[in-house]
Amino acid sequence: MATYSFRLNGRSVSADSWDAAQPLLYVLRNQFALHGVKFGCGLGQCGACTVLMDGRAVRSCTTPMSLAAGRAITTIEGLGTAQKPDRVQAAFIAEQAAQCGYCTSGMIMASAAFLTQTPKPTRDQVKQGLAGNLCRCGTHTRILRAVLRASRA
Amino acid sequence: MITPILSRRDLLKTGGALVVGFAFDAALPRWTWAQTPAAGGHAGKPLDPSEVDSFLAIHPDGTVTLYSGKVDVGTGLRIAVAQMAAEELGIQAERITVVDGDTGVCPDQGGTGGSTGLTRGGVEVRQAAATARQALLALGATRLGRPAAELTIVDGEVRPLAGGAGVGVGTLIGDRRFSLKVDSKAPIREPARYGVVGKPLPRPDMPDKCTGHHVYVHDFTLPGMLHARVIRPAAIGAKLVSVDDSSVRGIPGVRVVRLENFLAVVASDEWAAVSAARALKATWTEWQGLQGSDGLERWTRAAALDRDQAVVNRGDALAALGGGAKRLSATYFWPFQSHASLGPSCAVADVRGDGSATIWSASQGTHGLRSNLSKVFGLSPDKVRVVFLDGSGSYGTNGGDHAAADAVLLSKTLGQPVRVQWMRQDETGWDPKGPQQLLDVQAALDANGRIVAWDTQMWLPAQAPGGRALLAADAAGLPQDHGQGAGLLTQNGDPPYQADNVRVLVHWVKDTPLQLSNLRAPGKVANVFAVESFTDELAAAARVDPVAFRLGRLTDQRAIDVLNRAAQTFGWQPRPSPSPQARQGRMLVGRGIAYVRYKQTENYVAMAMEVAVDPASGRIDVRRVACAHDCGLIVNPDALKNQIEGSIVQTISRTLHEEVTFDRSRVTSVDWASYPILRFPEAPQVDVVLIDRPDQPLLGAGEAATAPVAAALANAIFDATGVRLRTVPFTLQRMKAALSAGSTA
Structure with missing residues (x-):
């Protein structure tokens, strides 16, 4: 059993794992009860598990603990709260940009990272920026509106 | 380490007779509920749908809890039902909480399918609320010393119509029972005076969904809960020969559970369970009982039939076909498709030694699931409670009921709460599928372009009656039903246009290669x-504009209105297809229209679409969609638009990309690489126009906009290229092949 220290939503934390290959996803969900991080595929194909690592969007389902150690991890819970959402969350709420919402956390995290890189995107740039995140409910048009709204906030 | 194989008798044996009372408090965060079993005051509340108290409770502070048997699967049902009740009760929708799909506290209103969430679910709640309104007015009359006819309810207060002091509904009834039958004659508020219904109120789930705090079934935990992964066989009908438990010896705390052909691993650490499921060496028998998805259309046409059934037979279509001036025929094919939920199914079960069981599930039919689980696992239904928790969008019956069965079987076997989470390949590979559909259509036009004959023949899987077989029960050798239900598949096989002689003949095919279930707009989609x-x-053959062709054969004003509004919103320029000027640079651009009256009795939907086809690559780009939608009375226009937009985009995905593939042994489309869906770069602009008909009954909206999508797309491709695609999905290869063949594919 090894211990891994990292920063999580602004706090210093450590987690134990019997396997250095254990994906960050399971540690976030089961040791820290950060359930906003969603398991979608475990293959890095869908983006439902997206979190920020040192400010960049990564797939927590394929990020081993050994790689997360020493990094700064931000999850959807670290952005804002229902009472005080950050600008991306606020834009998603304003546009009612979810149906089942299972992809939403990953979508918001990917959007947050994208907007850091591309603060004033066009609609086409947002489409390309979110190409790796899947939404099965077909909420794409609202999500695009929400990201553009956030970019103006 | 392997748990001994149990006999069927052991599995079916129920425990002692002690009934554990359930308690519930809607105000508690759901995932902590199990840790505080003593909380709440809803034990023993009525569930009979004929009782007002089954549907609602008004609390002393004037807040309301509604109990809905229909569930919100990301559709906005909770806000819509709250608005319908708010309107009748005179209480703000914000003060209403909806508890949905918990069999312990919610009446059975049937499964949430076929777009019945509001048409049945909401309407039943509304009638209970209307009955409660009369009771509140009567209580207010006594309290205020005035006749009920002189009172109204506004903002949760019974007040004199003429003004003056009122009394809060919480004071009048607070947490006491109405003890009233739902009065089917209790007057409903007049639509003209609606203040809450028709407003785009925001969905209450949105802030938590956007901040990571909304509780899904995947997030629910119980003390002492084990994580499980089920290992499905390498071939659908394979039997388990042997398991080498030494293959998982290095993984901490893992137990292997084998019950005949049911194989699972459990551990208190989820990653240990996942790792063990991957590492476990098991030997299965060979099995090659499938014919494979290649050539499925040919297989379907040649398959043994259960029976033929004429579902529409007006005039003599066959005789009239020979009499027309122009006769056309064509064949269309729709493949097996997966619900492909973004989050694989999950369930938690706690089966106790006393025979009681609680199951947390995202099932669209929790009451039905309770009956099926009770029957199959030998539990007494009155001791089984299925609690709905949100899941990943399911669009019908995905793998969720199977996951619930996995969890029940494991919890019952191990005597501990068990959480079963399916992996990606389980969900896309093993969810019951929407069936393949083959259609032959022929028609004849007379010299004036009148449709004198129309004949549709459709090959559909015969739907065996009975419950859907649960994978876990079959694997463990438990007796159960083997029903094959996939929804109402035959509707909308006849044209919605004036036609003199029409026949729709269904060829019910005996066998289905894969297990079936209802998938959004079942049957109707194809x-x-x-x-x-x-x-x-037909319009192209008659050299008539596609919108004009349709309008010329419709008399229902609501149908005419949606077609006109869709065309107008789109900016439709009338002319026959194909387009004489399709080329724009290297792309071929065209537009198409399609219309449906869903199930021939429900929503009116018309949809225009612009596509660009790249002839070099075969890539099809849907640029924009304009949809006009009439579902009668609108309850929440924004939630409604969200549903319609989703139906459109999801069905573009189904039409362009989606096909379940299988070989002789198993489904081979098992992840997002082998079962691709639409991605953001392909997302079109979508304009939805809602036509509100407050004087008309409300209709469901989860499916109708799904139905015209594929045809609008195919028609736009024809307009752009002169080539018609009749087999879904419209892959790059299929588009290119059709273009090089030069005519039709």
Whole structure:
């Protein structure tokens, strides 16, 4: 059993794992009860598990603990709260940009990272920026509106 | 380490007779509920749908809890039902909480399918609320010393119509029972005076969904809960020969559970369970009982039939076919498709030694699931409670009921709460599928372009009655039903247009290669693809504009209105297809239209679409969609638009990309690489126009806009290229092949 220290939503934390290959996803969900991080595929194909690592969007389902150690991890819970959402969350709420919402956390995290890189995107740039995140409910048009709204906030 | 194989008798044996009372408090965060079993005051509340108290409770502070048997699967049902009740009760929708799909506290209103969430679910709640309103007015009359006829309810207060002091509904009834039968004659508020229904109120789930705090079934935990992964066989019908438990010896705390052909691993650490499921070496028998998805259309046409059934037979279509001036025929095919939920199914079960069981599930039919689980696992239904928790969008019956069965079997076997989470390949590979559909359509036009004959023949899987077989029960050798229900598949096989002689003949095919279930707009999705594509073929043959062709054969004003509004919103320029000026640079650009009256009795939907086809690559780009939608009375226009937009985009995905593939042994489309869906770069602009009809009954909206999508797309491709695609999905290869063949594919 090894211990891994990292920063999580602004706090210093450590987690134990019997396997250095254990994906960050399971540690976030089961040791820290950060359930906003969603398991979608475990293959890095869908983006439902997206979190920020040192400010960049990564797939927590394929990020081993050994790689997360020493990094700064931000999850959807670290952005804002229902009472005080950050600008991306606020834009998603304003546009009612979810149906089942299972992809939403990953979508918001990917959007947050994208907007850091591309603060004033066009609609086409947002489409390309979110190409790796899947939404099965077909909420794409609202999500695009929400990201553009956030970019103006 | 392997748990000994149990006999069927052991499995079916129920425990002692002690009944554990359930308690519930809607105000508690759901995932902590199990840790505080003593909380709440809803034990023993009525569940009979004929009782007002089954549907609602008004609390002393004037807040309301509604109990809905229909569930919100990301559709906005909770806000819509709250608005319908708010309107009748005179209480703000914000003060209403909806508890949905918990069999312990919610009445059975049937499964949430077929777009019945509001048409049945909401309407029943509304009638209970209307009955409660009369009771509140009567209580207020006594309290205020005035006749009920002189009172109204505003903002949760019974007040004199003429003004003056009122009394809060919480004071009048607070947490006491109405003890009233739902009065089917209790007056409903007049639509003209609606203040809450029709407003785009925000969905209450949105802030938590956007901040990571909304609780899904995947997030629910119990003390002492084990994580499980089920290992499905390498071939659908394979039997388990042997398991080498030494293959998982290095993984901490893992137990292997084998019950005949049911194989699972459990551990208190989820990653240990996942790792063990991957590492476990098991030997299965060979099995090659499938014919494979290649050539499925040919297989379907040649398959043994259960029976033929004429579902529409007006005039003599066969005789009239020979009499027309122009006769056309075409064949359309729709493949097996997966619900492909983004989050694989999950369930938690706690089966106790006393025979009681609680199951947390995202099932669209929790009451039905309770009956099925009770029957199959030998539990007494009155001791089984299924609690709905949100899941990943399911669009019908995905793998969720199977996951619940896995969890029940494991919890019952191990005597501990068990959480079963399916992996990606389980969900896409093993969810019950929407069936393949083959349609032959022929019609004849007379010299004036009148449709004198129309004949649709459709090959559909015969739907065996009974419950859907649960994978876990079959694997463990438990007796159960083997029903094959996939929804109402035959509707919309006839044209919605004036036609003199019409026949729709169903060839019910005996066998189905894969297990079936209802998948959004079951049957209708392919029937309307065929009927509306073929209508376009008739319009092209008659050299008439596709919108004008349809309008010329419709008399229902609501149908005419949606077609006109869709065309107008789109900026439709009337002319026959194909387009004489399709080329724009290297792309071929065209537009198509399709219309449906869903199930021939429900929503009116018309949809225009612009596509660009790249002839070099075969890539099809849907640029924009304009949809006009009439579902009668609108309860929440924004939640409604969200549903319609989703139906459109999801069905573009189904039409362009989606096909379940299988070989002789198993489904081979098992992840997002082998079962691709639409991605953001392909997302079109979508404009939805809602036509509100407050004087008309409300209709469901989860499915109708799905139905015309594939035909609008195919018709737009024909307009752009002169080539018609009649087999879904419209892959790059299929588009290119059709273009090089130069005519049709």
